[in-house]
Amino acid sequence: MAADRDGSVRLSQDEPAPTGEASSGPRTGAAGLVGLEARPGVPKPDPILVADGVTRRFGGLVAVEVEHLEVQRGAITALIGPNGAGKTTFFNLLTGFDKPNDGTWTFEGRSLGGVAAYKVARRGMVRTFQLTKALSRMTVLENMRLGATGQRGENFFRALVPGIWRGQQNSIDERAASLLQRFKLDAKSSDFAGSLSGGQRKLLEMARALMVEPTMVMLDEPMAGVNPALTQSLLGHVKDLREQGMTVLFVEHDMDMVRDISDWVVVMAQGRVVAEGPPDTVMADPAVIDAYLGSHHDAPLDLEQEQEQLAAAQSELDAATAEREKS
Numbered sequence: 001m002a003a004d005r006d007g008s009v010r011l012s013q014d015e016p017a018p019t020g021e022a023s024s025g026p027r028t029g030a031a032g033l034v035g036l037e038a039r040p041g042v043p044k045p046d047p048i049l050v051a052d053g054v055t056r057r058f059g060g061l062v063a064v065e066v067e068h069l070e071v072q073r074g075a076i077t078a079l080i081g082p083n084g085a086g087k088t089t090f091f092n093l094l095t096g097f098d099k100p101n102d103g104t105w106t107f108e109g110r111s112l113g114g115v116a117a118y119k120v121a122r123r124g125m126v127r128t129f130q131l132t133k134a135l136s137r138m139t140v141l142e143n144m145r146l147g148a149t150g151q152r153g154e155n156f157f158r159a160l161v162p163g164i165w166r167g168q169q170n171s172i173d174e175r176a177a178s179l180l181q182r183f184k185l186d187a188k189s190s191d192f193a194g195s196l197s198g199g200q201r202k203l204l205e206m207a208r209a210l211m212v213e214p215t216m217v218m219l220d221e222p223m224a225g226v227n228p229a230l231t232q233s234l235l236g237h238v239k240d241l242r243e244q245g246m247t248v249l250f251v252e253h254d255m256d257m258v259r260d261i262s263d264w265v266v267v268m269a270q271g272r273v274v275a276e277g278p279p280d281t282v283m284a285d286p287a288v289i290d291a292y293l294g295s296h297h298d299a300p301l302d303l304e305q306e307q308e309q310l311a312a313a314q315s316e317l318d319a320a321t322a323e324r325e326k327s
């Protein structure tokens with residue numbers, strides 16, 4: 001294994017990528033990833049999403065700079081990397097919630113650059129958010145109806161224009177009911193979304209995303225804030241998406257989940273794709289772990305760091321106490 005000059009990591013694998021005989025093996029879904037070379041930008045046999053030169057700057061900061069990335073159709077791909085790596089920004093760009101400074105990308109072979117988020121959803125690519133966007137003052141069912149339009153909260157007045165519903169309402173409500181049942185939220189249908197637990201809101205978001213009958217689902221930290229009692233069911237739901245032929249791209253910090261459900265892992269750091277490959281290969285690689293994953297999570301604090309953190313916590317406490325005494 002060697003690190004390229006640009007910091008990319010090329011992982012060695014037992015089996016070299018088959019060249020010229022690719023048609024002999026299965027090319028679709030997770031099976032199509034077997035034997036692929038583990039290096040950033042490696043072509044996939046059946047890509048549903050292809051990104052080229054996608055760049056997003058915030059002032060002087062280059063938040064995303066993805067040279068080339070292909071996502072295999074019908075597989076579960078995990079996007080991992082430290083906080084601030086650009087994962088959410090990349091999701092925002094691909095799904096039309098933000099605009100890149102540069103770059104192109106195609107979904108199902110058609111360019112998606114400059115396409116508005118709700119149109120991206122109608123083309124079959126939907127996403128959920130790191131912080132759930134379930135609208136707490138609408139009922140669970142109303143959130144689901146909103147999902148059918150591919151709209152997010154800000155545009156919901158437009159989405160609720162009665163004309164949109166005429167003739168569609170019944171089929172939309174039927175689909176909502178069956179999804180709510182699948183996600184065990186049917187009993188909550190007329191409750192306000194705000195009354196749901198964090199995990200139930202994540203489920204609602206996933207259910208809502210499915211209202212447009214997507215071909216690709218992008219999940220930004222589906223496990224964040226989810227009670228352990230619900231994690232197995234969430235995992236099951238993500239695997240179900242693949243069973244039903246959908247493509248899944250998800251961001252997650254929980255490495256157990258990544259190892260458990262992903263067919264392929266892409267590592268981002270400082271806006272770039274620095275490694276990709278099968279989970280066993282990528283996540284066992286010391287260079288990936290040290291440089292991008294483990295070190296800043298698990299390294300024990302030295303005494304000085306510990307005292308700094310304690311001091312910071314104490315001053316926050318003091319400030320909060322002072323605030324309370326004032327009022």
Ligand SMILES: Nc1ncnc2c1ncn2[C@@H]1O[C@H](COP(=O)(O)OP(=O)(O)O)[C@@H](O)[C@H]1O
Pocket residue numbers: 058061063081082083084085086087088089090
């Ligand atoms: N709207 C914004 N304005 C300025 N900087 C931003 C904005 N959104 C994200 N960033 C910066 O871009 C970098 C990537 O952020 P993000 O995509 O949220 O990372 P991740 O999801 O991998 O944790 C971070 O340094 C973050 O502070």
Ligand SMILES: [Mg+2]
Pocket residue numbers: 087088089130
């Ligand atoms: Mg993020």
